[in-house]
Amino acid sequence: MxxxxxxxxxxxxxxxxxxxxxxxxxxxxxxxxxxxxxxxxxxxxxxxxxxxxxxDATWSGTAQDCAAGEGACWGFVAAKFRFILFAFYPPELQWRPLLVMVLLVMLLVVTAQPRFWRRELFVAWPVVIAASWLLMAGTLTPPTVPTNAWGGLPVTLFVWTVCFGLATPIAILLALARRSKMGGLRWVAVAFIELMRGTPMVAILYVAMLILPMAIPGGQLIDKNIRAMIMITLFWSAYVAEVVRAGLQAIHDGQYEAATALGLGYWRTMLLIVLPQALRIVIPGMVNLAIGFLLATSLLAVIGIFDLLNAARASATDPQWLGFYNEAYVFAAAIYFVFCFGGSRYSLWLERYLKRSDRR
Structure with a gap:
């Protein structure tokens, strides 16, 4: 042209x-x-x-300066910036959660690029997640920091990344099981999905804190963050499974018949033909769920985990900066918006990219 x-x-x-x-x-x-x-x-x-x-905003100064004005007190955000991001993590060691955020964001960015969709990516996920946990805990670089001191944006990103990353393969297996011709397997998948989808996430978190420890043999104590992530992963997998199942149902029966004519078995048919098409169809639904799950991490506050929103709320209880909840919530909302809006734009870009790939 x-x-x-x-x-x-x-x-x-x-x-x-x-x-x-x-x-x-x-x-x-x-x-x-x-x-x-x-x-x-x-x-x-x-x-x-x-x-x-x-x-009318006050951009710097003390709480008294803000009280004399009529607008927002962004000086409060500047003063409590590190607490909102990292909560009670020791200030001299806050380079650790900062590095964890960088690692997790880089992992998500790389995963979002189709040119990196290779086997090496499956290795990178557990390596980055394990490194992030060890780094936050101080296992590799003493002193150690207990999980009770973790909080803020690193915890929100870590829980979201780990739980959604683990929930997706579990959801694919659940969706396949729900469409299976094996009656027992199908009914087990249906019972699990409907039970999880019919239970509030708050109740799931309380199960993680109160009931799950009693179900562990030997009375072994598991960290509350791990217990919460286990139950959240199972909870989210039920929702993702229904989205994946919708994609599987959209695949025409001719695809299965063609695979059978070529002599492909069940798993090769699913891995090579059906699932790539089904997952491409449900990209908008998956991104929508991912955005909703990111916002749902704020419910971690009910079990005493200081996520981003809970850290923002706690920052306004400082006696020196008492009562600036509006500014704290606006700042937290801006961070959530950046991730959610970026996710929605990425979904549109990926749809266009895959359509261009089909035309080529």
Whole structure:
């Protein structure tokens, strides 16, 4: 395509998008009324919020300086920044959770790139997770830090990464078991999935804290973070299994028949033909669940684990900075938004990338 053709195509695409937007906003009487109502609501909310967050805000100083102003106290966020991110982790050792965050984010970024979808990636996951745990605990680099002192964003990322990473292969097996022709296996999978999906996550966390230790033979004590991650993984796997099952049901029977005609067995058919197509179909659902699971990690507060949100709430209980909950929650919400919005954009990019791969 020449440069002149490109210049013609780009305005055409822009005009098409503008027409689609105009149709969505004002294409009917209902759409017009909704657009007007939404615009009025934004005009009522946004200017006072902008004034509080920016124009009248106190960007530095003490709590007394903030009390004299009428806007947000971002000086509080600056003063409690490290506590919100790392909670009670010893300040002189906070390079450890910082390094753990870098490792986990790098692992997620590499995993998100299709060009790295190789066998080596399956080795990288347990290595990075084990290294992160040992680094946080101080096993390799003394002094050790008990898990009760862990908190903030590293704990949120660690629990989310480990639990979702482990829940996905378990969910695939559950989805296959639920569609199995073996009646006993199918009913066991159905019972597990429905039990987990019908139980609140708070109850699952209480089971991890109170019931799971009694079920362990010999009265051995397992760290509460590990107990919580075990139960969360099982809980999340039930939800992911239903999404994967929807993808399996979308595969046409001709795919199975063609694999049988080629002499492929059950597992080779699933690994080479069915699952790659099914997982590609459910990418939006998987990303949506991942975003929801990230937000659900805030429930760890009910069992005394200081995740990001709980650390933000606790930062406002400091007697020197008492009561600045709005600023703490806004800062935590901004961090959550960065990860969730990034995940949604990645989902759209991956869908487009896979479509281009199909065309090639």
């Amino acid at each position: 020449s440069i002149a053709d490109t210049l013609v195509v780009l305005p055409g695409r822009a005009s098409a998008r503008l027409a689609t937007m105009r149709q969505g906003l004002f294409g009917s009487l209902g759409n017009t009324l909704i657009t007007i109502a939404t615009s009025a609501l934004l005009l009522w909310i946004v200017p006072p919020l902008f004034r509080w967050a920016v124009l």
